[in-house]
Every structure is written in C-alpha cells, then in structure tokens.
Amino acid sequence: MTTDPQHITYFQELLREHELSITTFRIQLLKTFESAGLPLSAQQLMEKFQQKIDKVTLYRNVEAFERSGLICRMYFNGQEALYEERFSGHLYHHLICNHCGKIEQIDVCAVPPPQTESGFQVDHHHVEYYGLCFSCQQLMSQT
Numbered sequence: 001m002t003t004d005p006q007h008i009t010y011f012q013e014l015l016r017e018h019e020l021s022i023t024t025f026r027i028q029l030l031k032t033f034e035s036a037g038l039p040l041s042a043q044q045l046m047e048k049f050q051q052k053i054d055k056v057t058l059y060r061n062v063e064a065f066e067r068s069g070l071i072c073r074m075y076f077n078g079q080e081a082l083y084e085e086r087f088s089g090h091l092y093h094h095l096i097c098n099h100c101g102k103i104e105q106i107d108v109c110a111v112p113p114p115q116t117e118s119g120f121q122v123d124h125h126h127v128e129y130y131g132l133c134f135s136c137q138q139l140m141s142q143t
C-alpha cells in the first residue's frame with residue numbers, strides 16, 4: 001500500500017483532530033476507508049489487509065474510529081454491520097438492490113435538515129433507497 005507524504009500528513013492530522021494516537025495501521029485503515037467507495041464489513045476489511053493483521057486489532061481500531069466519528073456503522077436489510085468513512089466530507093446515500101443486495105453509493109443529498117424544537121443538534125444522517133439495480137432489471141426483463 002503506497003501513500004504519498006502529503007496524504008500521510010492529512011491522515012495524521014485527521015487522527016490528531018479526533019484525539020487518536022497515530023499508528024501506521026490507523027493511517028492504512030483510513031486510506032482503505034477513503035478509497036473503498038462502498039461501506040465495508042469487518043470481513044471485507046480483513047481481506048483488504050490480506051489477513052496481515054489480527055482480528056482483535058482491526059475491531060479495536062474500527063471501534064475507536066466509530067466512537068470518534070471518523071466512520072459510521074450501518075445495517076442494510078438485516079446484513080452484518082458495514083462501516084463507511086465520514087471524514088472526507090462526502091454525504092453518502094445508499095441505493096440497495098432488493099434482489100441481489102448490491103449497494104451503490106451516491107454522493108447526492110436532497111434531504112433538508114429537520115426543524116426541531118427539542119434543541120437536538122443534527123450532525124449527519126443516513127438515507128437508504130431500496131429498489132432494483134440495473135443488472136437485476138436486465139435479468140428480469142429477459143425472462
């Protein structure tokens with residue numbers, strides 16, 4: 001896994017801002033989340049590291065990232081927990097195929113912040129759209 005020095009500084013800064021100590025593994029983990037383009041399960045994260053790290057270390061760091069707000073945990077259709085980065089400033093919404101379970105990520109937000117009277121302060125939201133992905137539509141129109 002190669003990362004240019006500027007990128008490393010960015011990740012170091014990010015960890016510092018979130019009051020997390022800087023480790024090589026954490027930087028690699030942030031990079032993995034940044035380049036994933038999709039929410040990832042713990043299993044998929046393990047695979048990205050080609051089993052070079054132990055599960056406990058991975059889980060501990062994922063937990064720390066979640067607690068600090070660097071990543072979010074989500075569940076779609078009763079699947080296992082998936083994790084997605086929140087640090088890049090992108091607002092991801094998800095399109096989930098009812099047929100094959102494929103998840104597409106879209107960086108478009110048309111949801112206005114809610115007006116609350118309770119004083120609740122919203123920091124982000126999750127939106128899921130369910131339907132049929134393009135290839136499942138093709139598949140169904142063939143039969």
Ligand SMILES: [Zn+2]
Nearest residue numbers: 072073124126
């Ligand atoms: Zn969240």
Ligand SMILES: [Zn+2]
Nearest residue numbers: 097100133136
């Ligand atoms: Zn599908």
Ligand SMILES: [Zn+2]
Nearest residue numbers: 091109110111
């Ligand atoms: Zn949104």
